[in-house]
Structure formats: C-alpha cells, structure tokens
Amino acid sequence: MNEIESATDDEHESAPSVAADVATNSPVSGDPALTVRNLEKTYDSGENAVHAVDDVSFSVEHGSVVGLLGPNGAGKTTIIKSVLGLVTPDAGDILVDGIGIDERRSARYDRVGATLEGARNIYWKLSVRENMEFFASLQGIHPKTARDRHDAYLELLDLADRASTPVNELSRGMKQKASIACVLAREPSILFLDEPTLGLDVRASEILSAELLRLSGDEGKTVVISSHDMDVIQEVCDRVIILHDGRVISDSSVDELIDLFQTKAYQVAVTIDDPDELHEHLAPRYDISDWTVTDRTVSFEVTVPDGERLYDLIGDLQTTGAVPVSIEDVEPDMKDAYLHLTETTEERP
Ligand SMILES: Nc1ncnc2c1ncn2[C@@H]1O[C@H](COP(=O)(O)OP(=O)(O)OP(=O)(O)O)[C@@H](O)[C@H]1O
Known part of the structure; x- marks a missing residue:
C-alpha cells in the first residue's frame, strides 16, 4: 500500500475498505442482515484499559435503516470497525446473513460496505472516479458496465466536475461525498455509514437522506448509520440503538422512542x-x-x-x-x- 495513501488507524493494517474479495451478493436468507451477539472490546490493559464495548447485542433486519447513537466514546465506531474487521473483538459473534464472519470472511466482504469518519475508506491519491471503479471492481463490477451508475452518483452528489480530481485535493465535505460515492459504487447489501453528514452542507445532507431512503425502500438495502445529526437520524431511521459507555441503553423504533419521552x-x-x-x-x-x-x-x-x-x-x-x-x-x-x-x-x- 506504499503508493496509495490511505488511513486505517487500528489494529489491522488492511485495505481501507472491507471489499477485499471478488464476489457478488448472494440471495438474501431468512436471517437478519446483521446480528451482533455479546460483543466485547477492551482497548489497552491495566490502568489504561478502556472497556469500549460491553456485552452489546442487536440485530438488523434486511431493508431497515438503523441509527447507532451515543455520546462521544460510547463505542459506536468500535462496533462498526468490529463488523468491518478493522478491530478484533475480545468476545462475541458477528453474523452477516446468518453466517459468522469468522466462519467465512467473504460473508462480510461480499455484502458490507462502509464509509469511515474522515473519508478513511478511500484512497486519497486516486481520483474520485478511479476510487469508485476500484471499489466496484473489487465487488466484481466491471467499470464499463458501472459507468452510468457512477455518473449518476457523481451527479447526485454534485461531484461530476470533480470526478478526475485526486481525493486529497478535495475539500473536507467533498472528500466525505467521495467516500459516500465509493461505498454506493460497491453496491453492498449492507451499508455502514459512520458520521456520513459530517462536513456536508444542508443540501448534500438532504440528498444523502433521500438516497438512503430510496436505497432501503426501493432496493432493499440495509443501512446502519452512526451520527450525531439527529435531524438525519429522525428522517431516515426506522429504529435507533442508543449506546452509552459501551452498553446498549435503548433499542426501539424512532416513534416509540419519541413517544416514550413524550x-x-x-x-x-x-x-x-x-x-x-x-x-x-x-x-x-x-x-x-x-x-x-x-x-x-x-x-x-x-x-x-x-x-x-x-x-x-x-x-x-x-x-x-x-x-x-x-x-x-x-x-x-x-x-x-x-x-x-x-x-x-x-x-x-
Ligand atoms: N485504538 C484505540 N485505542 C485505545 N482506546 C480506543 C481506541 N479506539 C477507541 N478507543 C476508546 O474506546 C472508547 C469508544 O470509542 P469509539 O470511537 O468506539 O466511540 P464512538 O462512540 O464512536 O465515539 P465518537 O462519537 O466520539 O466517534 C473511547 O473511550 C475511546 O477513547
């Protein structure tokens, strides 16, 4: 990875995307899209130990949009990175379509795509389009056949005139859009979006929200979104899981949650x-x-x-x-x- 600049800050110095195997999404089983069971993660040890994820369990049904919320340090990113294989949990199971990701790594690689905070999921020395083509090709999608779709995403995210610009020359908000464009280009069945609206202007946030609703509603994609942007969460999520100090303190539909505190x-x-x-x-x-x-x-x-x-x-x-x-x-x-x-x-x- 010497020629290509990317950023993974964790234990696994893997490629910046979870897409590593060439494969296509297989048909959906009767299992939830994602199951997280009794997940545990402690960083460091002794007096420096941080119990980042403490016995977290939840599942996400196909086609749903679930918000992962919590104050800073609640454990959201650690959970997302555990699903992506960028952090190794100490205990617990992660199943994608009912298949344990330890059993078959491709279960994760085939189906899960993610944006990471600060556009760390893409290569900064490649142009926006090159990144999109690269990630699509990892998924077995030929760049030529995907061209129209990529053009549509570039247009949608207002990046068409930046398609040939290397990512490191883009503004923060544009990098964020490029990162979203790449995860969409991979066409995963489960999308993890870590703080996707960070740095986006109001219009771009609205466009993203509408696209997420379309992807789940029309294409049956499953979306897990971690965000501090409550407007976006309320608009796009069916359900929200709230974490605090590494534990799940609430797991309910958006309407139930609002009613509860009504x-x-x-x-x-x-x-x-x-x-x-x-x-x-x-x-x-x-x-x-x-x-x-x-x-x-x-x-x-x-x-x-x-x-x-x-x-x-x-x-x-x-x-x-x-x-x-x-x-x-x-x-x-x-x-x-x-x-x-x-x-x-x-x-x-
Ligand atoms: N690589 C690491 N080494 C040591 N501690 C870490 C590491 N990554 C995260 N932590 C700690 O684990 C806890 C959970 O962090 P995490 O990033 O998962 O929370 P978060 O909910 O995503 O927070 P934020 O909303 O600020 O992004 C925090 O106390 C954090 O300091």
Whole structure:
C-alpha cells in the first residue's frame, strides 16, 4: 500500500475498505442482515484499559435503516470497525446473513460496505472516479458496465466536475461525498455509514437522506448509520440503538422512542396587567420555562404530565385575569428523546 495513501488507524493494517474479495451478493436468507451477539472490546490493559464495548447485542433486519447513537466514546465506531474487521473483538459473534464472519470472511466482504469518519475508506491519491471503479471492481463490477451508475452518483452528489480530481485535493465535505460515492459504487447489501453528514452542507445532507431512503425502500438495502445529526437520524431511521459507555441503553423504533419521552409541552402566550403576580401564581404549580415578558404579553413553555393538567392551567390563567392569546403543542423530537435518555443514564451511579 506504499503508493496509495490511505488511513486505517487500528489494529489491522488492511485495505481501507472491507471489499477485499471478488464476489457478488448472494440471495438474501431468512436471517437478519446483521446480528451482533455479546460483543466485547477492551482497548489497552491495566490502568489504561478502556472497556469500549460491553456485552452489546442487536440485530438488523434486511431493508431497515438503523441509527447507532451515543455520546462521544460510547463505542459506536468500535462496533462498526468490529463488523468491518478493522478491530478484533475480545468476545462475541458477528453474523452477516446468518453466517459468522469468522466462519467465512467473504460473508462480510461480499455484502458490507462502509464509509469511515474522515473519508478513511478511500484512497486519497486516486481520483474520485478511479476510487469508485476500484471499489466496484473489487465487488466484481466491471467499470464499463458501472459507468452510468457512477455518473449518476457523481451527479447526485454534485461531484461530476470533480470526478478526475485526486481525493486529497478535495475539500473536507467533498472528500466525505467521495467516500459516500465509493461505498454506493460497491453496491453492498449492507451499508455502514459512520458520521456520513459530517462536513456536508444542508443540501448534500438532504440528498444523502433521500438516497438512503430510496436505497432501503426501493432496493432493499440495509443501512446502519452512526451520527450525531439527529435531524438525519429522525428522517431516515426506522429504529435507533442508543449506546452509552459501551452498553446498549435503548433499542426501539424512532416513534416509540419519541413517544416514550413524550411529556406534554405547550407554548403559551397570554396578556396580563401584572406578569410578576402571574409568575408567582404559576411557578409553584407548574413546570414552567422560557418565561418572556414583552409589554403586557407573557409567553412561556409549560410541561404537564397529561392533557387534564392543561385544563387546570387554563382555569388558573382565568383566575389570575390572564387572557390566553395562543396555546400550541410543542412536539418533542429525536433530539429531545436522545438527550433525555443519555442524560438520565449519565445521572445514574
Ligand atoms: N485504538 C484505540 N485505542 C485505545 N482506546 C480506543 C481506541 N479506539 C477507541 N478507543 C476508546 O474506546 C472508547 C469508544 O470509542 P469509539 O470511537 O468506539 O466511540 P464512538 O462512540 O464512536 O465515539 P465518537 O462519537 O466520539 O466517534 C473511547 O473511550 C475511546 O477513547
């Protein structure tokens, strides 16, 4: 690998992609696309030991889009690299389409494609198109037959005029796009995307989200995406697995996760002669935040355990002479649910 610059930072000095064998994707079995069972990984030893992955188990069904979330250092990348063979786990099993990757290395190489943070999955001295052709050819896809598809991806990712540019001359966001283009060019059945929207502008993120939805919806591809970008996660994922300190602390659908933490929150605006008096009356009774007074208009957010309590609030507003101007639902989103979950885990001993 002396002529080609690439970056793998881990134990295995392998090629920067998991594609090493020439093979085609075989038909899908009845097994999940990916099964991770009791995975363990500790880096270093003694007092420097870091238990990065602690008994992690999950499976991913074919055609689903699963988010792997967690604060910095939660173990996401270690799990992804274990699946890719860039890190050797201490214990546990990884099965692709029901086949243990230790049993048959090609089970992984044939089916799994990944982008790694910082575009470490591609060769920086090759041009974007050369990279795409190289990774496609490892998968047994002839560059000529794939040309139209590669052109379409270059167009989609706004890289067409950079197709002949060596990757190391691209901006960070363009490198990221090139890395995504290469994993798409390989046409794997399972895509692992580690922080794919890092460095992408809003438009590129939207394009990527739409493409991931199309790949899973129309082509039945399985996608595992690790990201801190909650908007993208909420938009594309069916399910999210949340990690904390190397352990899975939540594994549920996006809707379930949001519902779980659904407190009823309302944005309220009222007019009143004496805002201070109103605050004195409400503060001990309700969970109130973002109290803002502009002339005689007071706006605030109130969180109530159920709809009934909202009626109490309206009664209390009337008692104090406040005239409601507007009361609107505040919809919780993935970000609220995620923060709630990771913060409450943080507080536990
Ligand atoms: N090569 C390594 N040597 C030693 N410790 C490591 C190594 N790689 C990761 N770690 C440690 O393992 C833990 C998990 O790291 P990992 O990169 O898997 O987390 P992550 O969830 O991907 O974090 P981030 O969101 O910051 O990318 C961290 O404490 C990290 O410092």
